[in-house]
Amino acid sequence: xxxxxxxxxxxxxxxxxxxxxxxxxxxxxxxxxxxxxxxxxxxxxxxxxxxxxxxxxxxxxxxxxxxxxxxxxxxxxxxxxxxxxxxxxxxxxxxxxxxxxxxxxxxxxxxxxxxxxxxxxxxxxxxxxxxxxxxxxxxxxxxxxxxxxxxxxxxxxxxxxxxxxxxxxxxxxxxxxxxxxxxxxxxxxxxxxxxxxxxxxxxxxxxxxxxxxxxxxxxxxxxxxxxxxxxxxxxxxxxxxxxxxxxxxx
Amino acid sequence: xxxxxxxxxxxxxxxxxxxxxxxxxxxxxxxxxxxxxxxxxxxxxxxxxxxxxxxxxxxxxxxxxxxxxxxxxxxxxxxxxxxxxxxxxxxxxxxxxxxxxxxxxxxxxxxxxxxxxxxxxxxxxxxxxxxxxxxxxxxxxxxxxxxxxxxxxxxxxxxxxxxxxxxxxxxxxxxxxxxxxxxxxxxxxxxxxxxxxxxxxxxxxxxxxxxxxxxxxxxxxxxxxxxxxxxxxxxxxxxxxxxxxxxxxxxxxxxxxxxxxxxxxxxxxxxxxxxxxxxxxxxxxxxxxxxxxxxxxxxxxxxxxxxxxxxxxxxxxxxxxxxxxxxxxx
Ligand SMILES: Nc1ncnc2c1ncn2[C@@H]1O[C@H](COP(=O)(O)OP(=O)(O)OP(=O)(O)O)[C@@H](O)[C@H]1O
Ligand SMILES: [Mg+2]
Numbered sequence: 164x165x166x167x168x169x170x171x172x173x174x175x176x177x178x179x180x181x182x183x184x185x186x187x188x189x190x191x192x193x194x195x196x197x198x199x200x201x202x203x204x205x206x207x208x209x210x211x212x213x214x215x216x217x218x219x220x221x222x223x224x225x226x227x228x229x230x231x232x233x234x235x236x237x238x239x240x241x242x243x244x245x246x247x248x249x250x251x252x253x254x255x256x257x258x259x260x261x262x263x264x265x266x267x268x269x270x271x272x273x274x275x276x277x278x279x280x281x282x283x284x285x286x287x288x289x290x291x292x293x294x295x296x297x298x299x300x301x302x303x304x305x306x307x308x309x310x311x312x313x314x315x316x317x318x319x320x321x322x323x324x325x326x327x328x329x330x331x332x333x334x335x336x337x338x339x340x341x342x343x344x345x346x347x348x349x350x351x352x353x354x355x356x357x358x359x360x361x362x363x364x365x366x367x368x369x370x371x372x373x374x375x376x377x378x379x380x381x382x383x384x385x386x387x388x389x390x391x392x393x394x395x396x397x398x399x400x401x402x403x404x405x406x407x408x409x410x411x412x413x
Numbered sequence: 414x415x416x417x418x419x420x421x422x423x424x425x426x427x428x429x430x431x432x433x434x435x436x437x438x439x440x441x442x443x444x445x446x447x448x449x450x451x452x453x454x455x456x457x458x459x460x461x462x463x464x465x466x467x468x469x470x471x472x473x474x475x476x477x478x479x480x481x482x483x484x485x486x487x488x489x490x491x492x493x494x495x496x497x498x499x500x501x502x503x504x505x506x507x508x509x510x511x512x513x514x515x516x517x518x519x520x521x522x523x524x525x526x527x528x529x530x531x532x533x534x535x536x537x538x539x540x541x542x543x544x545x546x547x548x549x550x551x552x553x554x555x556x557x558x559x560x561x562x563x564x565x566x567x568x569x570x571x572x573x574x575x576x577x578x579x580x581x582x583x584x585x586x587x588x589x590x591x592x593x594x595x596x597x598x599x600x601x602x603x604x605x606x607x608x609x610x611x612x613x614x615x616x617x618x619x620x621x622x623x624x625x626x627x628x629x630x631x632x633x634x635x636x637x638x639x640x641x642x643x644x645x646x647x648x649x650x651x652x653x654x655x656x657x658x659x660x661x662x663x664x665x666x667x668x669x670x671x672x673x674x675x676x677x678x679x680x681x682x683x684x685x686x687x688x689x690x691x692x693x694x695x696x697x698x699x700x701x702x703x704x705x706x707x708x709x710x711x712x713x714x715x716x717x718x719x720x721x722x723x724x725x726x727x728x729x730x731x732x733x734x735x736x737x738x739x740x741x742x743x
Contacts, residue, residue, distance in 0.1 A: 229631060255633030267628035269621045279614075280621050284633040287614050330633070 180243040182207045182334055182365050183228065188237035190220075190227050190389075197223045198234070199389045205334060205367050210360045212368045212376040212397070215386035221369040222264050224386070225336045228367070229261060230254050241334070256284045258333035262340055264369075266323040270312025274303055277311045277322050281329030288329050296325040299355065317348045324355065335359065337368045341375070353379055377401045418710065425709045432584045437708040438701060443592045443661065445700020446599035450654040451677035452684065452692035453606060454516075454647030460623045460687040461643045463532065467539040468519055470674015471546035472512050472648045476655020477665035478550065479508040481559045484659075490562035490574075497567035497574065501660070509652040516648025517641050525637065543670075550667035563591065563660035576660065595657045602650055603693055609646065610689065619643055623687075672716075676703070679723040685736020694734060 282288035567574035579587030684695025
C-alpha cells in the first residue's frame with residue numbers, strides 16, 4: 164500500500180496493460196479545478212472501489228472516464244487505446260457501462276424500454292442479454308411493462324443495474340449503488356455486485372459506504388478534494404488508521 | 414339593425430343554419446389538420462431541447478415554395494408535363510425531404526453551437542433564423558404570391574381538376590378530394606410519427622433524450638444525432654403541411670410562415686407543449702375555433718379569438734390540455 168503524495172510506484176517490469184488507466188488527469192468545470200493529477204487503474208476483471216467524502220470528485224472521475232466531461236490535461240486509456248478525445252458513445256461501444264448517481268432512469272418509459280436503452284449500441288438487446296438480466300433480477304421480467312418512474316427506490320436500483328448490464332460491459336462504473344437503500348437492500352445489492360464481478364466484469368465502484376465496498380473490492384482509492392490521498396489493496400485499506408477515522412467510523 | 418357583435422353572431426348562426434355550421438366545422442378540421450402537423454414540430458423540439466423554435470413556421474413556408482417549385486418545374490398546374498398524381502407525390506417528396514434538410518441545417522448552425530448557453534440565447538437565435546428565412550424568401554420571390562392553381566391540377570385545358578370534386582356531401586355540403594387528402598395525409602403522418610416515437614429504436618432514443626439528455630448519452634446514445642433527427646422529422650411534417658397548404662389554400666408567400674406558424678404554435682400550447690397527442694388535438698381545436706370565429710363573427714375576429722386563446726392558456730393553464738403539469742413556464 165502506498166500513501167500517495169506525488170510518487171507513484173512504477174509497475175513491476177512487464178505488468179499487463181490495465182483495462183482502464185487515468186494518467187495525470189486534470190478535470191475542470193469552467194474555472195473550477197476538480198480532479199487534480201489523478202492517476203487511477205482498473206485491471207481486467209478487477210473490482211476497484213473509489214472512496215471519498217462529498218464533493219471530493221468521485222462522480223466527476225466516472226464522468227471523466229465516460230467522456231461526459233473531458234480532462235484538460237492527462238489521458239484516459241481503455242484496453243491500451245488512448246480514448247481521451249473519443250465520444251461517450253465510442254467508449255460505451257468499446258465496453259463500458261454505468262449505473263449513474265441517482266440511477267437516472269427514463270421515468271416515463273417502461274422497464275423493458277429502459278433495458279433496451281442500456282443495449283442501445285448493441286442493437287437494443289439480444290434475447291440472451293435480456294435472459295441474463297432477468298435471471299439476475301427476476302422482478303424486472305415480471306414488471307417489464309411498468310413505467311420505471313413508478314417503481315420503488317430498490318426496484319429502480321435493479322433497473323439501473325440491469326440497464327447497465329444489458330451493454331455486456333467489460334468495465335462497469337457504479338456511482339453510489341447503495342444510496343437511498345434500506346440496509347437489507349444494500350447487502351443484497353453488494354451481493355449482486357459481487358456476483359457480476361465473479362462473472363468476469365471489471366468494476367469501478369464509487370461508494371460512501373466504505374466498509375461494505377472494501378469488503379468485496381480487490382483494491383481501493385481514496386479521493387479528497389480531487390486528489391488521491393490513499394490507494395492500495397482493499398484488505399489493507401480497511402485497516403488504515405486515517406481511513407478508519409474518516410470513513411469507517413471505528 | 415343591431416350593432417352589437419353578440420346579436421350579429423346570433424343572426425349569423427340563424428342565417429347559416431346547419432349546413433353553414435357543418436361547412437365551418439369541415440373547414441376547421443381541414444385547416445386544423447395542417448395546424449396539427451406544424452404543431453408537432455414545435456412540440457417535438459420543445460420536448461427535446463426546451464426550445465421554442467420560432468423558425469419552424471418558416472420551414473413550413475419554405476415547404477410551400479418547394480412544392481411550388483416542383484409544380485412549376487413540371488409545367489405548372491395549368492399545363493403539367495407529367496400526370497397529376499405522380500406530380501403531387503413528387504411535390505410532397507421534394508418538399509418533405511427539402512424541409513427536413515432545412516430543419517436539420519437550422520439546428521446544426523443556429524442552435525447546436527448554443528447548446529450549453531443560457532436558454533435565452535437559442536431563443537434569440539431562433540427569432541434571428543425566422544427573420545432570416547422570411548427576408549430571404551421575400552427577396553428571392555420578390556414578395557410574390559405564387560399561385561398553385563391546385564383546382565386545375567389534372568383538369569383538361571385549364572378546367573377544374575379532380576381535387577375539387579366532392580367525395581361525399583353532408584346536408585348538401587360537399588367534402589372535396591383535396592380536403593380528404595389533407596385530413597387523411599395528416600392522420601397517416603401522425604400515425605407514422607407515433608409508430609416511430611413509440612416503436613422504433615430512434616423513437617425510444619428521442620424519448621430518453623427528451624427526458625434526460627445526459628443519462629441518454631450515458632447509455633451511448635449520440636444525443637446530437639437524435640436531436641438532428643427530431644428536427645428532421647418535425648420539418649418533414651411541416652414540409653408536407655406546406656404542399657397541402659398550397660394545394661388547398663392556394664399560394665406560396667414569404668409571410669405565411671409567421672401567422673400560420675404562430676397559430677400552429679398556439680395549437681401546441683393549447684394541447685400542451687411537449688405532448689404529441691396534445692399537438693394533434695390542439696391543431697384541430699384551433700382550426701375549428703378559427704373557422705367558427707370567421708364564419709359567425711367575421712374574418713377580422715379569427716386572429717383575435719385564436720391569440721386570445723393563446724394568452725388565456727399561457728395565463729391560466731400553461732401546461733395545456735394534455736401537457737404534464739411539471740412543465741416549466743417559458
Ligand atoms: N456540472 C458541474 N458544474 C460545476 N461544478 C460541478 C459540476 N458537477 C460537479 N461539480 C462540482 O465538482 C465537485 C465534485 O463533484 P462530484 O459530483 O464529482 O463529487 P462527489 O465526490 O461525487 O460527491 P458526492 O459524494 O456528494 O456525490 C463539487 O464541488 C461539485 O459542486
Ligand atoms: Mg457523486
